[in-house]
Amino acid sequence: MTLRTWLTAVLAALAITCSPAMADDEGWTWLFKDGSLDHWIVPEGDNGHWKVLTVDGSPVIDYDARSEAPGDKNLVTREEFGDFVLEFEWRIKETPYINPNIPYVLPDGTHARGVDGKPLKLALPDSDSGVYLRGSSKSQVNIWCWPIGSGEVYGYRMDGSLPPEVRAGVTPKTQADKPVGEWNAFQITMKGDRLTVVLNGVTVLEDAQLPGIPERGNLQLQHHGGFRDGKYTGPPSLVQFRKIRIKPLD
Template sequence: MTLRTAPTALLACLALVAGPAASAQDEGWTWLFKDGSLDQWAIPEGDNGHWKVETVDGGPVIDYDARSEASGDKNLVTREEFGNFVLEFEWRIKETPFTNPNVPYVLPDGTHARGVDGEPLKLALPDSDSGVYVRGSSKSQVNIWCWPIGSGEVYGYRMDASLPTEVRSGVTPRTQADKPVGEWNAFRITMEGDRLTVVLNDVTVIEDAQLPGIPERGNLQLQHHGGYRDGKYTGPPSLVQFRNIRIKPMD
């Protein structure tokens, strides 16, 4: 009896020692951030420590305060480029000290609702703003923010009036699946060809949306947003944290 059960117990112990990172590699996944290292990422030159690693809830997170001092691009960028992939990560908005006076009421077709005066409706709401660029393109950013439309939309395509209605409505979230500010959210983003699917907290908010003209390959970028001057934020800031970032290339 002991001889039969020992191998099973040994395998269980080895699995515990190996941990989730080994399992992820075995399944074709690559960790872009898990154990506190930013080796997979290029920090913008002159950032001066605003993109950093902190410990939250007992584990490492990428923390950003929206105050990068880089003179050029301020996004955090992967060193590797990707084509077709599945990307999974957790994110949360830390706080919303800025009130955005220009939040639109977005309709299911991606256009903005208008008031009785014929002008687009604008809402003043607490707002922080970030996202992830897929294949290195700002136009194909999957948004993270506080808009009633919910996170996961692709603003660059939705706002392109030259595109067909089916494209603009396709990148408009079906529902708002965000958790309250301060809580962790989970993204699963699938990019295959020019088609995008976004699952937020186990809810499919974007399904097989077409992104015409998206590059075939490119890096991932965690977005900087907003400005800071005279002790105040001048736009919706990227007061965000990220953790457990992994990718499965499908090329």
């Protein structure tokens, strides 16, 4: 092999290695960085409600909670993943809906009750979204305005058939959210059926067990809420996402 042929082969290999669609030297793959939705499936019939905007000089995935898709309205990755570390930034844009049914969640994941024995309910401004892990709505890491904070796994916390330690494990240890309108950073680690969630540098879930979670599946950015007669009928997913990357561990 001549020197020129060898250099050509090396340069070709480097071009493949550095392709934006592939992992970098540390194993990370960008799912959204430069404004492309190539890694994502926009729901059929959405009509432009999941879109890309530029905010503060950076491309973001923007959603207005009004997708016109007749079926599932979530934004879904084309790829499936098993064990991984997922990092991204998100923010809630606004909270025009008042949710009258926000519970007072105790550290063990159950709901506090008043002197009458009924669950306490709070009426608070609320927007609601999240990310489904391995294609499962039950394993959604929540993004919302509840006092309990983002990062909890509602589907497991509310499953009364699960052991108390599982329900407590998916309940955030603290509220680490920034105020509405500000950017938050998630680091989500999934290994087997164990989940760790770090929000803005604070570990809110650590080694929480998700019994029965699929071994592999896609990621989904959640649609939530309805819109009728000029107003939202439930907590809307008025959210933006940016700098989404994933490192497969398997």
